[in-house]
Amino acid sequence: MIIAKSLKKSFGDFTAVNGIDLHVKKGECFGLLGPNGAGKSTFIGMTYGTVRRTGGELSVFGFDPNTQSRDIKGRLGVVTQDNALDESLTVFENMMIYCAFIGVPSSERKKRINDLLEYMNLAHKRDALIQTLSGGMKRRLVFVRALLGKPELLILDEPTTGLDPAVRHLLWGKVRELHQNGTTIVLTTHYMHEAEVLCNRLVIMNQGNVAAEGSPQSMINQHTPGYVGIFRLEDKKKLEDIASKAGHLDYHEDTSGLYLRTKSLSDLTAFHSDHGLSPLQIRPSNLEDVFLKLTGQELSSDA
Template sequence: MIVAQALTKSFGDFHAVKKMDLQIRKGECFGLLGPNGAGKSTFIGMTYGSVVRSGGELKVFGYDPKTNAREIKKRLGVVTQDNALDESLTVEENMHLYCSFVGIPKNERQNRINELLEYMNLSHKRTARIQSLSGGMKRRLVFVRALLNKPEVLILDEPTTGLDPAVRHLLWGKVKELHQAGTTIILTTHYMHEAEVLCDRLVIMNQGHVVAEGSPQKMIQEHTPGYVGIFDAKDREKIQSLFRDRADRHFHEDSSGIYLRTPALADLTNLHAEHGLIPLQIRPSNLEDVFLKLTGQELSSDA
């Protein structure tokens, strides 16, 4: 569906995307992860022509976005980071307006709007003005808007940022249904658990480069196998002294505590009996650990 070869985008002296090679296959849910400024949104913009690449090759549905952006946009749906809804109009009026933008025939618009409002549990709000909706309702309406043209590829650009867990899980369920129905989905997110739940395959980007690619489980096994213990910050010096010279142990610290990753569960459970260290939590390694390691935000044991 989407193929990039040595894809590059520069803004003056700043290189946002650097010789990216990437292939997104039909029917998969593909994730783009990375810190702010990694190049994710720039890549998304290049796929539908709002950002013009500086070099390399890019094909979407076999088209070049530089010359066929209109044809590509007809087959894409985009859930943007910003809702960009007209606050003075009603739910239904907003959707009719967007139908006119994307060229949906007039005789098909009402049925399509009705169907999608029902799908996203918003039928009861069809005559409500946007300004009266909750944040979660507005976000669900942006999904309705993105689906109006029955897209072959659905781009979700940080779709659940700022939402409460109930709305986030509702949207996850809808994304899974669309995926199972054959829609190709591209997801950018800062929620690592969201990527684990939804993505078949993903890449992690950092400073314009793809630094890892694969399924979530493959990445965890390759880059951060084992278990993580979370300790109180007061245990910092003891943990550093115990593991400073152990190459197979890694730790980093943030406001919630000290994170120590070890290959075996016993390495963590034995810390209490042998050294009086009591972890606040022990869990298997996850995609967040991979992200922190590959983007340089995890401190190794000799840092």
């Protein structure tokens, strides 16, 4: 559905996307991860023609976004980072305007809006002004807007940033339903657990390049297999001394704590027995560990 070959985008002397190759298959949920400035949003912009590529090839539905963006936009929906809703109008009025903008037949607009408001648990807010909605309600309404055109491809650009866990999980459920019903999804997110839960396959981008590609579990198995112990800050000196003498231990520190990764759970428990250091938490390696290893950057929802 999306094919990129040697795709490049430069802004003056700055290269945002550096000759990447990737493809998104029909029917999959594809994740695009990376720190701020990695090139994710630039790639997303190039897929539907708001950003013109500098070099390489790119096709979406077989169309070139540089010259056929109208054909592409008619078949995709976008949940943008910014809500971009008219605060002075009601929920229904906003959606009616957007239906007209994307060419939904006038005879279908009211029913389509009402059905999608019901689907996103917003029917009770149909006649409410946008300015009275909570942040979570506005994000759900942006999902409604993205679905009004019955898209084959749904682009979710950091769809749950800043939302509380309850709303985030509600939206995850809706994304799963859409995916199960055949919608192809491209997701960019700073939440690694979100990518693990939703994506069949993903890439991690860093400084305009693809650093890794595969399913979440295959990437964990390849780059950070094993278990992680999280230790107290007061154990720092002792941990550093032990890790420097033992080459098989993977130790790192960031602002959230001290992390020690071993290949097996038994290695981590043996470390505790041998050195008298008790971890605050023990967990299997996850996608966040892969991200940190490949990008060298800490995660944040506003990175």
